[in-house]
Amino acid sequence: MTSTRASLNQSILQSSNLRRRCNPVWERPSSLVKLPRGAGIAACLNLEVKEPPAPPSIGFGDDSKGVMEAEGKVLVGTYARAPVVLASGRGCKLYDVEGREYLDLSSGIAVNALGHGDPDWVNTVLEQANTLTHVSNVYYSVPQVELAKRLVASSFADRVFFTNSGTEANEAAIKFARKFQRHTHPDEKEPATEFISFTNSFHGRTMGALALTSKEHYRTPFQPVMPGVTFVEYGNIEATKEKIKRGKTAAVFVEPIQGEGGICSATREFLQYLRSACDDAGALLVFDEVQCGLGRSGYLWAYEAYGVYPDIMTLAKPLAGGLPIGAALVTEKVASAIKYGDHGSTFAGSPLVCKAAQTVLDKISKPDFLASVRKKGEYFKQKLVQKLGGNLHVKEVRGLGLIIGIELDVSASPLVDACRNSGLLILTAGKGNVVRLVPPLIITEEELDQAVEILFNALPALDENSSN
Ligand SMILES: Cc1ncc(COP(=O)(O)O)c(C=O)c1O
Numbered sequence: 001m002t003s004t005r006a007s008l009n010q011s012i013l014q015s016s017n018l019r020r021r022c023n024p025v026w027e028r029p030s031s032l033v034k035l036p037r038g039a040g041i042a043a044c045l046n047l048e049v050k051e052p053p054a055p056p057s058i059g060f061g062d063d064s065k066g067v068m069e070a071e072g073k074v075l076v077g078t079y080a081r082a083p084v085v086l087a088s089g090r091g092c093k094l095y096d097v098e099g100r101e102y103l104d105l106s107s108g109i110a111v112n113a114l115g116h117g118d119p120d121w122v123n124t125v126l127e128q129a130n131t132l133t134h135v136s137n138v139y140y141s142v143p144q145v146e147l148a149k150r151l152v153a154s155s156f157a158d159r160v161f162f163t164n165s166g167t168e169a170n171e172a173a174i175k176f177a178r179k180f181q182r183h184t185h186p187d188e189k190e191p192a193t194e195f196i197s198f199t200n201s202f203h204g205r206t207m208g209a210l211a212l213t214s215k216e217h218y219r220t221p222f223q224p225v226m227p228g229v230t231f232v233e234y235g236n237i238e239a240t241k242e243k244i245k246r247g248k249t250a251a252v253f254v255e256p257i258q259g260e261g262g263i264c265s266a267t268r269e270f271l272q273y274l275r276s277a278c279d280d281a282g283a284l285l286v287f288d289e290v291q292c293g294l295g296r297s298g299y300l301w302a303y304e305a306y307g308v309y310p311d312i313m314t315l316a317k318p319l320a321g322g323l324p325i326g327a328a329l330v331t332e333k334v335a336s337a338i339k340y341g342d343h344g345s346t347f348a349g350s351p352l353v354c355k356a357a358q359t360v361l362d363k364i365s366k367p368d369f370l371a372s373v374r375k376k377g378e379y380f381k382q383k384l385v386q387k388l389g390g391n392l393h394v395k396e397v398r399g400l401g402l403i404i405g406i407e408l409d410v411s412a413s414p415l416v417d418a419c420r421n422s423g424l425l426i427l428t429a430g431k432g433n434v435v436r437l438v439p440p441l442i443i444t445e446e447e448l449d450q451a452v453e454i455l456f457n458a459l460p461a462l463d464e465n466s467s468n
Contacts, residue, residue, distance in 0.1 A: 064097050082420060089116025092443050094425065105439040105451055106425045110259065110291050110403070113318035113364060115440035121321045121359050128355040136346055143354035150361055155301055156309045157329035161338075162349030166290035166316035167204025169326035170253070173312045174208040174226070175343055176334055177251035177284045183337035184282070188247070192283065194228035196243055196252040200261030200430070201234070203253060203288055212253050214261070234258065235266060237273045244277040251284040251312070252277075256302040259291035259438075262430025263398055263405025271308040284311040284334065290326070291403070294318045295364040295441055298374030298401030305400060318364075318441075320357040364441065373441050376448060377401040380437070383452045393462045402443070406435040406455075410462055418461035424454040 060066025064085035071081075087097045092115050094102045107113065114121055128143065135141050148160040161176075163169045174195070181191040197203070197212040204210065210219055211226035219225055233239045234254075244252060252274055258264045278285040287310035292302040294315060299305045301313065311334055316326035326348070363369060381404060384397045388406065396407040408415070412428045412435045419426050429436035435455075439448070 067097065082416075082425075084420065084425075091115045091117070092440050092447050100423070102420070102423050102425045103447060103450055103454070104425050105437050105443075106427045107318075107438050107440050108322065109317065109427065110296060110438040111317045112322055113295060113441045114321050114360060115442045118321065118359075118363075118442075120363065121356060124359040125323070125352065125356050128352050131351070133352040134347065134350045137344060137349065141349075141351045141354075143351040143358065144349040147349075147354040147357050147361070150358060151315075151327065151329055154361070154365055155313065155329055156303070156331070157313065158332040159330050159335040161328045161330070161343065162354070163316075163326035163328065163345055164324045164347050165204070165326045166288075166314065167206045167209040167326075168345070168348075169290065169314035169316055169328050170203045170209040170212065170286075170288060171206055172326075172328040172343055173251070173253070173286045173314050174212075176312060176328065176330060176338060177286065179342060180284060180334050180337040181250045181282075192246075192248050192250040194230065194245075194248050194250060196230050196232060196240070196249055196283075198232055198234035198254055200258050200264060201231075201253070201255060201288075202258070202260035203255075204290075234261070234264060235270050237270055240273065240277065244274075244281045244283055246281040246283075249278075249281055249283040251286050253286045253288055255288045255290075255292060256306060257292035257297060257400060257403055259403065259436070260429055262407065262434040263403060263436060265398070265400055266306070268306045268308070271303075271306045275308050278311075286310055286312040286314065288314050290314055290316040291438075292400075294361070295370055295373055296401055296403045296438065298370060298377055300365050300370060302400070319360060320353045321360045323353045323356050325353045325357055369441070373401045376443065376445060377404065379445055380404060380448045380452075383448065384455070387452050387456045388459065391459050391462075393459070399437075402437075402439055402441055404437040405429060406437070408433050408435065408462065414461040414464065415455070415458055418458035419454055422454045422458060424451055424458075426451075426455075 060070050067085045068083060085097045086094050088095045089104070092104050094104045094116065132141065144162065151160050152158060161172050163172055178193055181193065185191045195212060197214065199214050201212065201214045203212040205218070208226045210222065211229045213219065214231050230243055232243050254266065254274060256266050256271065275285055287303055289302050293313070294300065296318070297305055303310060303313070311331050313329045314326070315329065319325045319327065377400065380402070381397055381399065384404070384406060388394050389397065393408045393410055394406060395409055398405050398407070407430070411432050413432060415435060416426055416428055427436040427438065428434060
């Protein structure tokens with residue numbers, strides 16, 4: 001194992017050096033040197049894994065324009081993608097099919113917390129895939145139980161339900177909340193079934209989670225969504241008073257730090273108020289930590305920064321290092337309402353995904369790792385304020401750990417495009433006026449400096465497109 005890892009590290013270094021020589025950082029090369037398909041991986045892993053067969057050609061080869069054109073013909077048009085076809089990644093760097101290098105501050109939307117191709121994660125996945133990938137939940141499997149044990153040991157929760165995504169984790173939380181109300185009020189003809197959610201919230205795209213998501217244009221084309229959701233202004237205690245009602249409210253869903261909504265952090269008072277109002281009304285408090293959980297805030301769980309505990313916490317994005325996973329972590333009180341057959345999933349909690357997640361959780365939950373996220377987050381925010389704060393379009397730099405937002409007084413899209421053209425991948429959030437920075441948690445201060453420099457140099461794009 002050790003020698004495998006050493007040779008993997010060595011060859012990753014060689015392969016990224018090779019690419020760097022071909023394609024110096026931040027420059028769009030005029031003549032491109034292409035590596036043969038798969039060479040970067042197969043040449044170096046030194047594990048007994050055969051290179052996958054090349055997919056049958058549909059005529060676009062390695063050319064990004066060809067891939068984009070083909071995509072437009074064969075995929076349902078749900079995504080307004082950036083015009084980049086990514087082919088490989090190492091650490092915080094991504095490479096497109098033409099060999100251009102990008103510094104990745106998007107992490108696959110806050111997923112790739114360990115960056116791309118983390119050697120321990122790769123080894124875990126390869127070994128587990130070679131051992132056992134999927135068995136369904138008809139049977140027991142060791143990695144699932146082991147991961148649940150670690151999640152329980154590291155959080156407020158007593159039990160775990162696995163899903164395949166964030167939206168499914170929230171669907172599970174919706175069902176558990178309703179079942180909890182029914183279970184605790186067996187004589188009630190109409191137990192509480194309603195939910196409270198907040199402005200700028202994002203909880204997912206399936207019908208229940210969508211009903212809890214505040215942006216109307218996500219919901220209206222698909223109405224009727226699940227009824228019984230009341231939206232209240234995020235952070236506004238006064239507005240929330242009277243809304244959480246005994247016998248009506250099954251649960252309150254809240255992100256301790258809103259990601260998609262624009263990197264807005266709750267206050268301790270707000271979450272404390274929600275906790276006590278839920279207790280008074282017999283409602284459950286659900287923290288959606290799909291984006292802000294698992295180290296991103298500099299704490300293993302964002303709720304730790306507030307000292308307020310939920311009844312249910314939903315997780316997903318970074319948990320399995322890029323493989324699909326979700327989880328609803330619950331207290332015993334909630335779990336006791338759930339019986340065989342109440343919920344389930346064919347794929348969820350597979351040995352492969354759970355083993356990968358153990359590696360992610362083991363690495364991220366180390367106190368030193370979390371301290372480094374907090375330190376780098378502070379460093380990054382400071383640098384951003386120093387370098388970008390003087391620009392008239394920059395209203396605020398905010399966030400916790402490595403979930404950081406730059407609020408602008410104009411659309412952030414021209415800046416995102418200009419950064420991408422200079423080799424930096426970033427995201428938008430909020431009403432499109434917030435730059436969302438969610439780098440891999442392993443990013444170095446040097447890489448953060450590079451990102452700040454590119455952002456700074458790209459700022460004039462905001463004026464060139466001031467009509468936006
Ligand atoms: C806070 C939050 N909840 C839920 C979701 C939905 O997760 P998924 O896209 O995995 O379904 C997201 C996705 O961005 C999210 O940020």
